[in-house]
Amino acid sequence: MFLQRSAIAVARRAAVAPAVRRTLATTAVRRDAEVPQKKYKTLSEVKTADDLFGPGAEPGTVPTDIEQSTGLERLEILGKMEGVDVFDMRxxxxxxxxxxxxxxxxxxxxxxxxxxxxxxxxxxxxxxxxxxxxxxxxxxxxxxxxxxxxxxxxxxDDHHGHDHHHGFEEPKSFxxxxxxxxx
Structure with a gap:
């Protein structure tokens, strides 16, 4: 009787579930249309703080690091793209x-x-x-x-009189x- 029930359960499962399960797979989508490449400023082209603002992403897309980064983070990314360690982290x-x-x-x-x-x-x-x-x-x-x-x-120094730190004096040591x- 036990074998009869287990055989019936196996038959039910086989009828519902396929014998070979499909694993999770990803596919790459190839587009025939030419994707325009954005032109970013290089590290040598950065002259002012205004040059360190990213262009942002196109509407409806997720921005990349180079598109959304600003300030020192953008300077570091531009340096890494050219193989320069901007902050000398050795x-x-x-x-x-x-x-x-x-x-x-x-x-x-x-x-x-x-x-x-x-x-x-x-x-x-x-x-x-x-x-x-x-x-x-x-x-x-x-x-x-x-x-x-x-x-x-x-x-x-710009010599605007900001050399003193509002009356702060270095503590004495031995x-x-x-x-x-x-x-």
Whole structure:
């Protein structure tokens, strides 16, 4: 009796469901019509901030990253399209210990730059974050003693009197009282 019921159930399922199930498949649609290619500005053609606005997508379509990106994101995408690392995201030189006479150089476009030291050799201590500024470009890691120096490569000052930070004074450190060159 049990075999009779299971045979009937299998027969019902076979009648309803096909023997070979079709898997999910995708197909590519080939269009014979020529699709016009949009002309985007290259990295060398970008001169002002207005050049960093995307054209947007055509109505009814989903925009791509190059069509909808603006500002620094667009600058980075244009650079990647030409093989240029705009923000220089390479890791710092951790193969040597920076000294006062030969520090590890860190390029910066801003007035302030943060660098994470993991020690020499690399990963010999936890990350210690160091802050360098244009007024104080050299910092020493308190754990391993490696010296880092910020090299400012941004735009030159406009000398409109904005150099002071509203009365902010850098706090004193022990280096201020020991040797001026440690500062």
């Amino acid at each position: 890791p710092l030189d951790a193969s040597r210990l920076g000294t006062l006479s030969n520090p590890v150089l860190i390029r910066s476009f801003g007035d302030e730059q943060y660098a994470g030291c993991t020690g020499v050799p690399a990963d010999s201590h936890n990350v210690i974050w160091l802050t360098m500024s244009r007024e104080r470009p050299i910092e020493r890691c308190p754990e391993c003693g490696s010296v880092y120096k910020m090299e400012y490569v941004g735009p030159q 280096a201020d009282f020991v040797k001026p060159e440690y500062h």
